[in-house]
Amino acid sequence: MAALAPVATGWLLAGEWRAQPVRMAIAVLAIAVGVALGFAVHLVNSAALGSFGRAMASVQGRADLSVRAVAATGMDEALYPRLARLPGIAAASPVVEVPASWGELARPGAPAKTGGRFTLLGTDFLRAMQVTPGLIGVSAAGLSGVGTGNGWLEGRIWLSPALMAACRCRAGQNFRFTAAGRGHDPVVAGTLAASGQDARLAVIDIAEAQDRLGQFGRVQRIDLKLAEGADPAAITARIARALPADALVATPDGEASRADALSRAYRVNLGMLALVALLTGGFLVWSAQSLSVARRRPQFALLAVLGLSRRGLVGQLLVEGLVLGVAGAGLGLALGYGLADLAVTRLGGDLGGGYFNGAQARLAFPPLAAAGFAGLGLATALAGSLVPALAAARVPPALALKGLGDGIDPGRRPAAWPGLALIAAGTGLAMAPPVAGLPILAYAGMALLLAGGVALMPALARALLAPLARAGSRWLPLDLAIRRLWGAPQAASLALSGIVASTALMVAMAVMVASFRQSVDDWLVAVLPSDLYLHLEAAEAGGISPDAQARLMAVPGIAQVRMQRVMSIRLAPGQPAVALMAQGGHAAVPLLQRAGGPAPAGTTPVLISEPMAWLYGWQVGDRSTLAIAGRPRPVFVAGVWRDYARQFGAIILPLADYRRLTGDLTMTDAAFDLAPGAQPHAVQQALAAALPAAVRGQAQFGRPGEMRRIALQIFDRSFAVTYALEAIAILIGLIGVATSFSAQVLARMREFGMLRHIGVARGQVLAMLALEGAGLGLVGAAAGIALGLGLAIVLVMVVNPQSFHWTMDLALPWPLLAGLAAALIACAAGTAVLAGRRALGQGPLLAVRADW
């Protein structure tokens, strides 16, 4: 028999594939989709992160170490000679780094306009040459930026290739741009050849940057070159001791982790969704293999009688699973790569998440990751095959040979405890704290909940049907259907496992997205109380001057103006920046918590956003310090507000305090309340005309309704991938239910023959099947939705706060849930009837004798 085994294996495999091509294809597809999604998400993310990292490295100029100002307003330039003289520092290069823009900027979500954003650097080229040679330009004639053209680069600018292409500039032409609220019009001297294709970057002389852009005495960054053989850790510590409160040491590693942190939660969550899709695939494999095993039991029994050992049988089924897995994984990798390519070209490297502005992602094929995802697909397929294989091996051949012993004994109660245990464990894990800032355990909990829910299906189906079965029905088809479902819950759960899993996942995602969207919508209404808003893009380094502000306020039709100065500050190295918002007037934010009393004397009251509170552990009523204008200032946390716009935290402080502490009187944002009867459009035009010419291209006006619409559009776009995943999951689930159900119906041909034989009409059998299908669909939908709601609660209450550090209110999309349930029931019933028609096509006599 040993010699026969491979032959038998091949024969069985080929026979099964010939007999059930659709079901096998569905199983392969299910695995493929899981692998594809996981691989695609990984590819896109690593491409985006790689390109973002390269862009960041270009802007950094690849210095050994940098000291950075915590805020865009920079730090005192006097730090430069102090750092330059520290032992272990070979050279120090001071840099003015300000966000800048050219042309007219498009508002978020709107089609691209003629302009764009870039990073403007002011360097001392003699120092940059030693520390960051990548930031030295090359003229059109190929000469180094040092010693060519104008000695101090007065009126000269060097552009990175990416910026050169984006602004369609050429050497020798003037390049008009705006930075720190001022316009400048230097001549393009050449390119920053070493800065690569990823960063939009321009370099001018540092003295020119300070003078033309009003950055006197300030630098944003000091790049350092370490002496040969110096110990970076020791030097970093020494530098850190020498730094004022508004500066911090940024190591290349720290910068990389900052880039990583920027989108990590988003990436991990997408990856988890892909793995969940793979899990659904696993259930489908299980379902397909179980059915196939049940159907082939006599074949296996025959082989066993002929001498195939139980172990041989298990091996046989595992080989089948392996073939499914290999096919699925291979298809999945190809599909994933195609999907990633499409996503990168259509949605951009951040899949619409908005994390990496302007960075152009390039796709690579990482063999290690490919092997990893293929392995996951294989493992899933094998695991899905192992359970039915072991079950099949347990059945005595003699029973199976007679077509009996299909494992369904109505007298035996399906055990509920494994499912309940899994659900209990899952619930426990779901409430666990985050690991490394990520909801890993919560996701593991969700997987256990899912598995538990599926495992509980037979017991649940019986429990739900028990009252009906006891009561019976006078209508024969209903009575038969109920008794069948009640008596063979394992069979029902086989058909249902895939659909329950995918329904649960879909419901979970839908509820989470609906909750999030509703909360964001409510929040938008709360944060946009005024009639007209003005925002300056790329104006962190300085916006509208006080006299221009006065001109804006003098525009007729305005009842009240709330001005704001927004900038980002870095509170910790390796962490993304926090938004510092100095707001005039009464802060218009939805407060979640509020301090009992007023701020203690000598402190500045601040309102912190929810992510801020989470990330930095600040609580209402706390006193803390904030480095403003070079010194740590005592602040008092007067409240926590809900914020969905700034994932890495935001701090609101009174504009008057900010101006007193910093002397910075500019503003970057303003909210206008209009006088009664004033026309918003006319006022907007008057305001635009009153703006200084330099910032007109950066200015974006918005009205609340329109801003809300755009925000929700962006929201929907960023969840586009989620919606796609949902649709794919539900589609696979539905196909799965259709194939497994029709297989089961065909397998019961002999039963239908018997029913017809004892006088049940054909229509009655069909009605019975429709009712059975509808019942299964109902049970599946009910279980799937219940399980999905449980998973949604984990997503909303645990995964989101742990990933993005904001909370939301649960909102249930009832129409969607009802529609889903109806679709499931209709699909199950329809499939059952269609398959039944085929099964009943033969005469009853033939059916009874059916010997498949």
Added chain:
Amino acid sequence: MRRLVLLLLAPLLLAADFAPVKPGVPFRFPADHGAHPAFRTEWWYVTGWVQPKSGASAQAAGIQITFFRTRLPRAKPNRSRFATEQVIFAHAAIADPATGRLRHATRIARSGFGLAQARVGDMDVAVDDWRLWRGADGRLHGHVVVDGQRLDLAFTPRQPIILQGRAGYSQKGPNPSEASHYYSWPQLATSGTLAGKPVIGTAWLDREWSSTLLNPRAVGWDWLGINLDDGGALTLFRVRDTNGRALWAGGSHRDRAGKTQIFQPQDVDWQAAGWWKSPRSGARWPVRPIVRYRLGSQWQALEIKPLMPDQELDSRSGGGPLYWEGAVTVPGGRGYLELTGYSAPLRM
């Protein structure tokens, strides 16, 4: 190396408003030891021979420390503290026969922030951790770091200054505007440490400041400064055209008694000879030139012998030229020889 920065930045300077070099301007010390920021460029150029304090003269090595100040004018007023007009560039090289080639290093920075400056009023020029200054005791001090080796030297004047050319107005080309203010301070008694080890020796200081470019036909120049063993000092230079002929030449001789003769172009005859080919750059250098000068009515011939043939310096990666600058001996004297413009014409 001396005029490198001038060359490096030359194209930038064309329209600037610099102080002109004029004959008949009296020298004032110590002010003329200090910087002359109104001029386009100037340099403090120290060359010398040192040997271990307790060792034999066979272990002698050449040292060269040069500080440049170059003024890059600004077209527009600028209130930034970075908006200085002066760049300080420094270069140092150690010619140690045991190494077989030069060890050298550079520093460059725009003046300001206490990190780089050239003082007006007396000699004190610094860039980062390098400095050359005149102490209260009248001695000159130099501190540089080359390849991690600290060089700390004190130079004690033993003789008065030589004013080159016409009372310090030194013509460098056929056009009278092609000139510099130029003085030399030879026979400086040198002591200090090289990489922690005590050394002694004799050095030479050259000081020049100018606002004028070289003659457009010039492709390079040769320069020689020799401390004669008997206490005398010899300076020779020539500016070459494309055919290797002298566009201009000059120099001086001061004997041990202090009697000085200034050479006119017709008093100097300089023939390239003793070609050495660099294995690194492939350039050929006349490292043993045949040099004659007319002292009184007598032509004197000098047999120049380099400390080692390979004293080539390549500053092309930083935008500078490829040149040869090294320690040399003549019968009865030791000094430094500079050769430029042999691999490619120095573009102005």
